[in-house]
Amino acid sequence: DVEARQRLKDSIVSGTGLIKDLTHELKALANRPFDRSVYERVAQDCGLKGWDDEVMDAVCGPRSKPKTLADKVVVDLESSRLDPGEGEVLIQVFNAYDTKLKDTRLFIEATGPWHRVTW
Numbered sequence: 813d814v815e816a817r818q819r820l821k822d823s824i825v826s827g828t829g830l831i832k833d834l835t836h837e838l839k840a841l842a843n844r845p846f847d848r849s850v851y852e853r854v855a856q857d858c859g860l861k862g863w864d865d866e867v868m869d870a871v872c873g874p875r876s877k878p879k880t881l882a883d884k885v886v887v888d889l890e891s892s893r894l895d896p897g898e899g900e901v902l903i904q905v906f907n908a909y910d911t912k913l914k915d916t917r918l919f920i921e922a923t924g925p926w927h928r929v930t931w
Contacts, residue, residue, distance in 0.1 A: 813836045815839055817917060817918075818852060819916055820834075824889060824895070824918070826927065830878075834887075834889075834905070834920075835887045835905070838882075838887065838903050838905065838920070839885045839887075840870075841880070841881040841882040841885065841903060842881070842883065842884065842903075843880060844872070844880055844881050845872075845878035845879065845880055845881075846871065846872035846873060846878050846879055846880070846881065847872075848868060848872040848873075848875065848885045850858050851863070851868060851871060851872055852868065855868075855887045855896070868904070873906075882901045882902070883896075883899070883900045883901045883902065883905045884896070884897075884900060884901070884902045884903070885902075885903045885904075886902065886903070886905070886906075887904075887905040888904075888905070888906060889906060889907045889918070890907070891904075891906050892906060892908065893906065893908070893921065895925075896923050896924055899916075899924075899925055901922065901923070901924035902921075902922070902924065903920070903921070903922050903923075904919075904920070904921050904923070905918065905919070905920050905921050906918075906919055906921075907919070
């Protein structure tokens with residue numbers, strides 16, 4: 813959506829509005845623990861084989877010390893794409909050239925022990 817991209821660009825210049833809200837909400841993910849009960853319910857309801865306590869601990873962290881949804885959140889509009897540390901979930905916000913748009917745009921990427929996901 814061209815209008816939404818422009819509003820986001822305007823908020824980046826002013827440092828208020830969308831970019832401020834976006835930064836706040838993404839950083840909140842670094843403090844939000846996995847809800848293990850949701851994973852357990854899905855595994856049980858769907859009959860997922862192999863989703864035992866060991867797998868749940870690997871995904872969600874042990875019951876006594878749950879993992880958070882993100883280990884690190886970096887909002888640096890002047891940086892380029894970063895690689896996460898070993899086993900780390902990194903959410904990064906940065907500007908880069910988009911070949912489809914033929915313009916610079918804001919990227920939000922979540923990278924971890926899976927393939928990169930970009931919004």
